[in-house]
Amino acid sequence: MTEWDVALAACRRFGAASVTDLYPNPDAAPLQEALRALGARSKLIAWDDPDVDWGSYSHVVISSTWDSVDRPAEYLAWARDVAAVSTVLNPLPVIEWDIDKVHLEQLTAAGVPVVPTSWVYQGSRWAPPSGGDFVVKPSVSAGGRETARYRGGDPVAIGHVHRLLALGHTVMVQEYISRVDEEGETDLVFFDGVFSHAVQKSLVLRRGEGVIDRPWERTSWGGLVTPSPAQLRVAAQALAFVAEHLGCQLPYGRIDLVAGSGGDPLVLEVELIDPYLSLDIEPRAAKRLAEALLRPSLPRPQI
Numbered sequence: 001m002t003e004w005d006v007a008l009a010a011c012r013r014f015g016a017a018s019v020t021d022l023y024p025n026p027d028a029a030p031l032q033e034a035l036r037a038l039g040a041r042s043k044l045i046a047w048d049d050p051d052v053d054w055g056s057y058s059h060v061v062i063s064s065t066w067d068s069v070d071r072p073a074e075y076l077a078w079a080r081d082v083a084a085v086s087t088v089l090n091p092l093p094v095i096e097w098d099i100d101k102v103h104l105e106q107l108t109a110a111g112v113p114v115v116p117t118s119w120v121y122q123g124s125r126w127a128p129p130s131g132g133d134f135v136v137k138p139s140v141s142a143g144g145r146e147t148a149r150y151r152g153g154d155p156v157a158i159g160h161v162h163r164l165l166a167l168g169h170t171v172m173v174q175e176y177i178s179r180v181d182e183e184g185e186t187d188l189v190f191f192d193g194v195f196s197h198a199v200q201k202s203l204v205l206r207r208g209e210g211v212i213d214r215p216w217e218r219t220s221w222g223g224l225v226t227p228s229p230a231q232l233r234v235a236a237q238a239l240a241f242v243a244e245h246l247g248c249q250l251p252y253g254r255i256d257l258v259a260g261s262g263g264d265p266l267v268l269e270v271e272l273i274d275p276y277l278s279l280d281i282e283p284r285a286a287k288r289l290a291e292a293l294l295r296p297s298l299p300r301p302q303i
């Protein structure tokens, strides 16, 4: 059986942790086992470990590099270096496109239903929208970092927006999607563009609490759910747009949907860098992912 050496790029448990003290990733064990079954060795490695020869790995799978959004320039420089010496998955153009949610504008322009978003760029003036609750978040973020919900017209949001701008962020302002309170979001996972499974997730932003510390630790993952035909259609439409726009195959991807006031699915996020893929919840998923990652290198089936 052919063997490959796969690095699973991960992150440290916290900034000053040693490179071997990694943030726990429930996808890792199922993926490593599925890779092993295909004849591939794999190792979890902190992406910012300075002593790694990434070129010695046939594949570098971006798996749980969850602190990338805290230093995106450094992260992108790392990804470019690694892509020059190994096969990075998802491919580098996907990482570069996905890291900043300004890409949601492109999806909207392509006719994909996206949570209505207004953008505050450097140097622009901003006033809080009146009406219903709204959400402020940076366009480069993950796990709910620097994200908060405000009452319509709340002047406290001005300080938040200005602070994010001062940190160099583009700021996203969205209507608060109230169905998230009861329904959470539905995350649809695809391998090689083929739907695999969907899970329910909730992280409810409470009005008035502002930005909270380590919000991702408040996320709760429900079980597997069966997506509606409309959810499948919207998620597939979003992924197909990205694959075509970037001219890339997408071995894995997760599209996070919420429901608008009429129940219609809206894209909240296109997760193509290092999404949690709930491989520990859907037992068939790890094999699908391992095959999608190695497909171009797997022996052709005998005819």
Ligand SMILES: Nc1ncnc2c1ncn2[C@@H]1O[C@H](COP(=O)(O)OP(=O)(O)O)[C@@H](O)[C@H]1O
Pocket: 115, 135, 137, 141, 142, 143, 144, 145, 147, 174, 175, 176, 177, 178, 180, 185, 202, 203, 204, 205, 256, 268, 269
């Ligand atoms: N417009 C919104 N309406 C309701 N809830 C939101 C909205 N935007 C974000 N949230 C909540 O905040 C969480 C984090 O926001 P999200 O857009 O998923 O960014 P990220 O996961 O990259 O930090 C979501 O899972 C959701 O629970």
Ligand SMILES: [Mg+2]
Pocket: 143, 144, 256, 269
């Ligand atoms: Mg999210």
